[in-house]
Amino acid sequence: MGEVQEQRNLRVRAETPGVPYFTLSNAPPELRFDAYAESVDPIFDTRCAEVGGDFSVGLDGFNAGPVLIGRSRMWGARFHYDRDIRKVARTGVEAVLVQIVTRGGDVRLHDGEATVTRPGDICIADMTRPFATRTDGCENISMVVHHGALGLDEPRLDGLHGLVLRRETLAAQLLGEHARMLVERLPQAGADDALAVARATGLMMGGLIAPSLQESGPRASVAVAALFRIKRFIRANLAHPELGPDMVARAMGMSRASLYRAFAPLGSIGDFIRRQRLERVLSDLGDAAQRGKSIAEIAYGWGFADWSTFSRAFKAAFGITPSEARAGAGLVLHQSEGGAGDVLLPHWIRTMETLRLPT
Numbered sequence: 313m314g315e316v317q318e319q320r321n322l323r324v325r326a327e328t329p330g331v332p333y334f335t336l337s338n339a340p341p342e343l344r345f346d347a348y349a350e351s352v353d354p355i356f357d358t359r360c361a362e363v364g365g366d367f368s369v370g371l372d373g374f375n376a377g378p379v380l381i382g383r384s385r386m387w388g389a390r391f392h393y394d395r396d397i398r399k400v401a402r403t404g405v406e407a408v409l410v411q412i413v414t415r416g417g418d419v420r421l422h423d424g425e426a427t428v429t430r431p432g433d434i435c436i437a438d439m440t441r442p443f444a445t446r447t448d449g450c451e452n453i454s455m456v457v458h459h460g461a462l463g464l465d466e467p468r469l470d471g472l473h474g475l476v477l478r479r480e481t482l483a484a485q486l487l488g489e490h491a492r493m494l495v496e497r498l499p500q501a502g503a504d505d506a507l508a509v510a511r512a513t514g515l516m517m518g519g520l521i522a523p524s525l526q527e528s529g530p531r532a533s534v535a536v537a538a539l540f541r542i543k544r545f546i547r548a549n550l551a552h553p554e555l556g557p558d559m560v561a562r563a564m565g566m567s568r569a570s571l572y573r574a575f576a577p578l579g580s581i582g583d584f585i586r587r588q589r590l591e592r593v594l595s596d597l598g599d600a601a602q603r604g605k606s607i608a609e610i611a612y613g614w615g616f617a618d619w620s621t622f623s624r625a626f627k628a629a630f631g632i633t634p635s636e637a638r639a640g641a642g643l644v645l646h647q648s649e650g651g652a653g654d655v656l657l658p659h660w661i662r663t664m665e666t667l668r669l670p671t
Contacts, residue, residue: 331498331506332660335372345369352384354661355409355439355456356393364388373454374498375660376510378461381494385451387416393445400442401539401577405661408462408472409437410455410517412488418447422474432479434487436521440540441473453491456661461514464522471525483520490516538564538574543584550589550614557581589614590629593622597637607634 339347348369349358360367366388373382413429420427420435421444429435437443439456459469477484490513498506545563549555560581561571575581596602596610608619611634616622626634 331501331503332375333373333499337370337372352393354405356395356445357399358391358393360386360389360391362390374495374506376498376506378458378507379510379513380456380660381453381491381498383414383451383453383495385415386447387449389448391445391447391450395437395439395444396442398577400440405439405456406459406540406544407439407456407661408459409439410457410487411435412453412491414451414453414492416447416450418445418450420445420474420476425474427474427476429476430479432484432488434477434479434484436472436475436477438469438473443474453488453495455491455513457514457517461511462518462521463515464518468518468522468525472521475521475524477521477524481524483524487517487520539577542571542575542581543578546581546585547588550585550592553615553617555585555615585615586625587629589616590626593626593634594630594637597634607638 336344336347336351345360345367348371351371352358368385368387370385371382373380411434413431413433413435415431417429417431417433420429420437422437422442427435462469464472477487479485479488494509494513498509501509542560542564545560546555549559552559557568557571561568564571566574571581575584578584592614593611593616596605596614597607602610605613611619611622616625623634626637630637
């Protein structure tokens with residue numbers, strides 16, 4: 313059933329290109345699990361055991377900006393999905409993972425609790441906090457939704473983690489039907505329509521979930537919370553020419569040594585700043601509204617004072633020159649469809665970190 317739907321989506325996408333799409337359905341069977349595990353790596357460390365003759369995995373999805381949505385399936389083995397503190401620190405994005413179970417079921421593990429799910433249940437996990445899943449077979453519709461798209465304040469966002477909307481509730485039924493409609497209709501949508509629908513979806517989701525929220529327990533560890541605060545400051549100040557460890561340390565009220573310790577799970581703070589700036593330049597090079605600016609102006613606007621240093625760093629990061637990115641090669645990184653086994657989801661989730669949503 314899942315493979316038939318993926319093939320149908322491929323045919324529709326070929327006829328009506330629009331929303332960025334990828335699928336693993338055409339990957340060679342012997343490589344499909346590796347491609348699957350690599351695709352979900354920004355969310356989970358994934359492994360499987362007790363593999364049977366009916367083993368099967370599949371994943372396809374669409375990128376609508378503040379909402380990523382797709383179908384996944386996993387059968388014929390015991391699957392382990394783990395998102396620990398290190399994974400959160402390394403790949404954390406300020407978003408929630410919303411999964412609608414459509415077949416089979418799983419066990420959700422969070423904050424020391426285990427919750428068994430059934431078809432029709434909707435499970436929500438905050439990607440800034442650890443969680444895990446175990447299943448012997450399951451299919452679901454998954455959405456990664458940017459925090460800012462939900463229209464919820466911080467106390468309510470805190471209460472999302474581990475929430476399960478049971479299939480008997482009206483909220484679960486409405487969200488489930490909406491998600492099923494999205495994966496059916498997005499193949500025919502244009503990019504602008506998909507973005508508008510994604511924003512409306514986030515707000516609808518926040519509104520339907522809000523009444524179910526209770527006072528949350530403690531958030532992620534102090535170390536992880538500090539790391540997200542540092543990352544937030546860096547992203548808000550990427551255009552500042554003086555952005556660097558000294559500026560960040562002063563703003564955070566830390567010594568340089570404390571800053572380096574807090575940032576250690578992500579590696580070098582200088583490398584992180586450079587990568588974030590390069591992502592912004594890449595985004596602007598593909599933006600029609602930025603066509604009036606030269607590449608040097610765009611690079612300078614994001615804090616690169618030296619052209620040769622910028623150009624080398626850009627080529628090393630993306631495998632193409634800035635000029636090639638402006639000419640259209642950058643669409644491969646931003647907007648192209650995924651073919652057999654292409655792994656686009658990690659890039660999509662990284663790009664989510666740079667979203668500038670309207671307030």
